[in-house]
Amino acid sequence: MLKSIAQKYHVPARTGRAFEAVKGDLIRITDLEGAQPVDFWAFARDGGLEFLSPEHTKPSIEKLFPRVGDAAYTNRRRAIVTVVEDNSPGQHDMEYAACDPARYRDLGVTGYHASCHENLHAALAKHGIEIPFTPQPWNLFTNFFINPDGTFTIKSPETKAGDNIVLRAEMDALVVVSACPQDQNLTCGGHPTDIQVEVGR
Numbered sequence: 752m753l754k755s756i757a758q759k760y761h762v763p764a765r766t767g768r769a770f771e772a773v774k775g776d777l778i779r780i781t782d783l784e785g786a787q788p789v790d791f792w793a794f795a796r797d798g799g800l801e802f803l804s805p806e807h808t809k810p811s812i813e814k815l816f817p818r819v820g821d822a823a824y825t826n827r828r829r830a831i832v833t834v835v836e837d838n839s840p841g842q843h844d845m846e847y848a849a850c851d852p853a854r855y856r857d858l859g860v861t862g863y864h865a866s867c868h869e870n871l872h873a874a875l876a877k878h879g880i881e882i883p884f885t886p887q888p889w890n891l892f893t894n895f896f897i898n899p900d901g902t903f904t905i906k907s908p909e910t911k912a913g914d915n916i917v918l919r920a921e922m923d924a925l926v927v928v929s930a931c932p933q934d935q936n937l938t939c940g941g942h943p944t945d946i947q948v949e950v951g952r
């Protein structure tokens with residue numbers, strides 16, 4: 752339970768934000784209006800390029816994504832955040848890459864379109880960090896339904912206004928969230944909206 756809130760961030764639709772979390776902090780991420788996915792990244796603060804890795808998380812927990820009580824792990828197989836509460840339908844995809852300019856081009860967009868890829872790198876740049884690639888994000892509140900035959904169906908998220916997830920930082924981390932701007936399919940229910948982040952104890 753998040754009892755005292757030290758930092759609170761409103762993240763407008765289509766934008767991203769980075770923030771610091773200290774080991775033991777609770778991070779509550781809220782879908783303010785419903786049906787809004789959040790691309791989530793976390794980078795260890797104790798040196799080296801160590802970050803939340805869905806590829807390493809899935810074998811550690813033997814699930815497609817963490818549920819309450821499960822951690823998400825880094826590329827060095829250390830727990831970086833643990834799910835302590837999930838007040839949402841519990842759809843937190845770890846399969847799809849972040850949206851990026853090429854994805855929007857593939858979907859027929861001509862001209863500029865905001866993307867989670869750009870939001871990540873812009874947010875990191877504000878903290879003086881540059882990385883040459885985009886790690887696989889953890890796609891909170893994202894309903895990429897896996898059919899029994901192995902195909903995906905991009906469905907609208909089932910989150911309602913105010914649904915949230917609470918994560919506990921297991922190490923000092925720089926966290927990045929992106930309110931996904933995907934408006935070319937049902938990823939965001941067709942209409943990207945704002946999210947909120949609170950950090951405390």
Ligand SMILES: [Zn+2]
Pocket residue numbers: 790849850866867868930931932933
């Ligand atoms: Zn996106």
